[in-house]
Amino acid sequence: MHTHDETQKQIFLKVSLIGLFGGFFGGLLGIGGSFLVIPFLIASLGLSPHKSHATALPVAFASGVAALGFYFSSGQIDVSISIQVMIGCLVGVIAGTRLMKFVKGQMLSFLFGLFLLSLASVYMFPVTPLSSIVTTSQYYTIVMAIGLGLVAGLSSGLFGAGGGTILVPGTVILLQVSEHMGQGISLLAIIPTTILGTWLQYKQDNIALNIAPLLTGTAFIGGLLGGYMAILTHGTILRALIVIALLYIGLQNAIKNYPWRKKAASSQISKVN
Incomplete structure (x- = not known):
């Protein structure tokens, strides 16, 4: 039987490792890392x-x-692009946070899984700027940057994650920046978005305050190492790592929380009873 102190030590160790893991890969891949820690929480x-x-x-x-x-x-x-993206993100996160409370827990995890799988399908193919199709006028850049931010903010508010996974390929494809530049824009835009999103979720009593400070602190330490490694790592390797993470966590959430499967299992149990 575990004593109270032993239990607290185990929780401390688990939260620390989760935070370090999420922070490291968030900084390395430029995607924040929230979606990586959700399954572990x-x-x-x-x-x-x-x-x-x-x-x-x-x-x-x-x-x-x-x-x-x-x-x-x-x-x-x-x-300049980061600020334009931020504008869309802040609007989107407000809408997404309000939408979250209308989605049941199992369905939230299932939709999150489908969302990650759809993003993986984008990452699996070479991310090439649409230079031969789109223009690079200032008006186009502003509209696309705000639009990307809006979708990313909606994802952050609804799922508590996913904004960076939208912004990195989105900025590379539509705004014609490099992989590393897309990651930098994503990280800068994510900061005010997550501050607002966290405050909104706190007001709805959705934040686990007993672990959030430790999780955030260890994520910061992991982010330092991840950010350093990101500059030294080739963009193709970074993209491959993102695909693996998206596929694994996406499949896990989608299969485990498949609503019809659970409903069928419930109905069979009720018939037996």
Whole structure:
């Protein structure tokens, strides 16, 4: 039988490892890392889907702040595009957070899985700028940047994750920036988005306050290492790592929370009884 102190130590260790893991890969891949920690918060700590998705938001903030200096120092951030993306993100996260409370826990996890699988399908193919199809006028850049931010913010508010996974390929394809530049823009835009999203989720009592500070602190440490490694790693390798993570977590959520499968199992049990 575990004593109270032993149980607290185990929780401390689990939260620390989850935060380090999410922060490292969030900084490395420029995607925040929230979606990576959600399954662990549910499986290892027993949080509900809503609390897990909401509590994961500060991970993206911490890893973004930690890794941002490395992207700035290497000239991999376009501040003007980042600000335009932020505008869309802040509007989107408000709408997404309000929408989350109308989605049941199992359905939230299932939709999250489908969302990640759809993103994986985008990443699996070479991300090539649409230079031969689109124009690069200032008006086009502003509209596309705000539009991308809106979709990314909606994802962050609804799922507590996914904003960076939209922004990185979106900026590369539609705004014709490099892979590393897309990651830098994503991290900078994610910071104010996650601050607002976390505050909104806190007001709805969705944040697990007993673990959020430790999770955020360890994610910051992981983000420092991830940001340093990102500048040294080739973009193709980064994209491959994102695909693997999206496929694994997406399939896990979609299969495990497939609504019709669970309903069928429930109906069979009721018939036996």
